[in-house]
Amino acid sequence: MPTDSVPTIKRFMYVNRRAPHGTIYAQETLELVMITAAFDQHVSQVFMDDGVYQLKSGQDPSGLAMKNFSKTFRALPDFDIEDVYVEAESLNARGLQVEDLVIPVTVLSSAELGKLMSQQDVVINS
């Protein structure tokens, strides 16, 4: 057993690929992101494919009796979750611009994102 008390910090990347309200994946992943940060791990988030719709501004799921969790993304920097990446190809394919999103993001090409992904310790898709 290691007696070393210094905690291990791993690089976790969460890859969001599903639209927000049709399934519970998006909301559950956001919970996971916050829990991971609570354990002082390095957390980054990627939004690609229909996952980019999670960041679209103007969402109001009150008519579905669901929580508007898109507002929570704005609070993530308070939890030291600052790295948010969006795949350019996914954004373009859906006619979205960065101005349409609820938070500032870093837009990367597939190749750039792929490289970044290869530098993680843990990659979790949803």
Added chain:
Amino acid sequence: MSNMLHIVNKSPSERPALASCLRLAVAGNSVLLIEDGVYAALASSSSSEQLQARGGELKLYVLEADLQARGLQDDELIPGIELIDYAGFVDLVAGHTVNQSWL
């Protein structure tokens, strides 16, 4: 740079999981097709061109039990893809530093 194993379990005609995986996978990575993902291993599949286009720089694997279950024959597959059994699956996972399941 880690050596990553990408696991795809969705049919290429049902979800874009494989297409997305192939956009982001880095040369030298491995891609394993399991469950409904094995349909992408067919030479006749809609995704076979995409897959073969990156076949030279990615190592491709397919789980034999999932092919067999779906009545897919070895001679229908894209060239160069390697068939593995469950023990081989375990070896692949253990042999890569990071695994990613494209759910």
